[in-house]
Amino acid sequence: MPLKTVKKDTAEKLTLEWVLHVKNYRLSLDRNRCVGCQICSLACPKEAIKVEKQPKSKGEKTRRPKVDVDLAKCNFCGICDILCPYGAVKVTLDNEHSLPVIEKECFPKPIREIQVNPAKFPASREEIEDACPLHLIKVSAPMSEKAESTATVEVEKEYCPCCRVCEVKLPSGAMQVRKFIYGKIAVHQEKCPDGCTDCLDVCPIAGALFLQDKKVAVNDTFCVYCGACKLVCPVEGALELERTRIIHEPIRSGAWNKTLERLTSPVGIAKELKNKGSLKARESVKKRVGLKED
């Protein structure tokens, strides 16, 4: 008899479900967090995800591209969940967050390295919370000048794309963030149509793209290389974006190699393999020479 499947699509949320008698698989996409970038559609091993540019009406800001998941192709593996820089996708089994691909070591977890040093934070709560363009920093109690302040600063790590805006905005040393996607981005202003700010409109990181003499310029420091801007850019070649590395836990997986190839480039994967090879070589040399881990 046919499998019972459910797909619900609202302005707030996209939900896909396999309703089995004993299990319930669900993928939910939080449209408020989703920026319509390229990552999930490139990462998906079943090519189930499509990101569609939205039509633009005159005088309106460009809307973020819309993500759609094909229920017939999706296998609820959770790779989109793992790689979404903004944590917009969640895959659950019986309402519990479930990522068997990570448990079975078939896919790596990206490493979001965020260090918080409360001692160096400024006093104003607003100042701290506003430092994040995505409002992911939460201060639990009002800050006071006293050193024994009980206030804690917490970052909602699972939603953080590691843009480093907070690191620059807050006093030096208060936050230390390492990007987990590395890459290159460039805007060729000579190709940009006059007055076009499509890329700027969709960029979720305030400060990564900005206007310079009525043309869009880019600040490489803040860019998370998600590629939403590239999707909406109307001119071929005006915006160049390339991902080169993704920081992740060590892994040996064909699925990861393929994802990496789609997300970065053959160069990216070659680099990763070389890196892995040299790490291995170093290990074996260490073993032979008898050096201890330093």
Place this chain on the structure above:
Amino acid sequence: MAETASQKQEKTRQKKPKATGRGRRLKTPRPRIGVFVCQCGGQIASVVDVNELTNYVKTLPNVVYAEQMNFPCSRQGQEEIVTAIKKNRLERVVVAGCSPRLYEPTFQRCVSQAELNPWLFEMANIREFASYCHQANPKQATEKAKDTVRMAVAKAKLLEPLAPIELPMTKKVMVIGGGIAGINAALDLADMGFKVYVVEKTESIGGYMALLDKTFPTLDCSICIEGPKMVDVGRHPNIEIISYADVLKAEGHVGSFKMKVRKNPRYVIAANCTGCGECKDACPIEYPNYADMYLGVRKAISPPFGQAVPLTHTINRDYCIECFKCIDACGAREAINFDQKPEEVDLEVGAIIVAIGYSMYNPSDLEWTGYGKYDNVFTALEFERLILAAGPTGGKVVRASDGQKPHSVAFIQCVGSRDINRYEHCSSFCCMYTLKHAVMLKEKYRDDIEVYVFYNDMRSNFKGYEEFYNRAQKSGVKFLRVKLENRKILENPQTKSLTVSGETEDGKPVTAHSDMVVLANAAVPQQTAAELAKILKIPTAPEGFFMECQPKIRPTDTDVPGIFLAGACQGLKDIPYSVAQGSAAAAQAAAVLSKDVWTVEPLVAQVNEDMCSGCRVCESVCGYNAIAVENLGDKALARVKEGLCRGCGICGSACPMDAISMPNYSDRHIIAQVKAVMERGDKT
């Protein structure tokens, strides 16, 4: 190297059939014809004046002997004919009696006993053509009988001796479908020493029986009794299971069917896979399992169920993310090959047994059932997987909406079947499996559960079935007889419980509240049946089951010699009858396979090679693919495949060069008969 049957056939084709037979060669241009007129115990003699007819026959040219007999088909009658042939040195024999369809073979044997070639015999049907249909006009019936015999005599004069055609026999058999019927057919044939190929579409043999919990009326564990048989099939030295495969093409004829089978890629090398399951444990991906009726899941690399035969795992590439953890887990066994391609194999077999079974109707288009809409409405097969101890819930009967045990369950019979808008036929085993489910629930939960059965007619008509019905009634199951029309299931949106309602024969409403509903949905022909029928060129009945040759006395034969039917693909039947039919088909196939040559009647098209122009008209009109033009170096000539030709003559009438004729049915023979029938005016 052993010759293949096709090579042998080529050789036999080279030899010109010798027409010596068992008879004397005929030299005289005016053969001595004997006519035996049958009275048929009065069935003919009461209408046709047999005396007058016999006297008339004696006046016909070339007739040297005529006699009337009561029963020429009896042993005594046959002996008399043999004596008469020998005594009168008869060279052609005509029996004026009944239909050649019934008795021609009998008289041919009789004629050959008298050392005459059996094809020098002709039959005139004066029973069906004269006495039966003209009972009111005995005089005219007699005249018509004279015409009929005159025609037969005119043709008999021109009959030529023929020799039967012998075709080589490949002593192998293919069983298509590895359900319980196919399993039995395969085991029987393999035990008789024939090589058997079992071609199964899914990953494992076993069919529906392997998915059931218990069997009625004994409540035996289904897989416990089928499992050993499945293992026997897997281990039998004479059986080769080709699972996860499709039959693509079938050519040839009895004795030499040339089959093309495609093995679909499992991405696992069957020879290396030990079925240990380590890859399955390493796999991170799960997908809904058809074998669990999608109530449970299986891994992207796994067998469909634990007792599968062969236990070779299969990778479902629709779900696999290609992390290759299975390759690591498999290690030195090296059984996994992601580059596997579909593989086509050619097999030659002497006979085929079709046992592809049935499939289940999806009742979601029957709105009143609420199936697919209400969470707690199940089909019977889904319920089977629920109550099965090895099933996805571990044998706990629980509702889909809240995972709670139901306190009442209603079974609804005849869903989609016995419905002229859906399937007119009765699905035959639903009454019994519903009784089984009802009894199992009652015996498992005792007074903790109410069981209702909404039925129309309870069909429990085989050994031990009625007794089982009584057991169900005694166990406290409530049977509610309702009409098939105006049944309805409604869901309470809060509790997700259901209200089942119907009407009795006299229009009184019947209602029951239940926590769960189980539908006995129709069993219908296998989805692949129509396609396979086309490939094998066997007919199907209008509802889609394969058509047997004769419903009463040849239930396992098809119209095609050498192809037999077994199990539910011929018509729905439950396990013991499928098993019996599997063995029956095996016996029939063995009767074919045990012959060293297959003899066919020589009444097949013959091509005069001097006249054939190779124009291919015959090829285009033949309905049996029995004639084809072959290029023979300097000339293209039509060649007849004798095993396929049915002697219908269509090629002969279409041939623009008049190069094709049917032995003993040529233009000469037919014109002689036409002339003979026109002679009536002269004589009467």
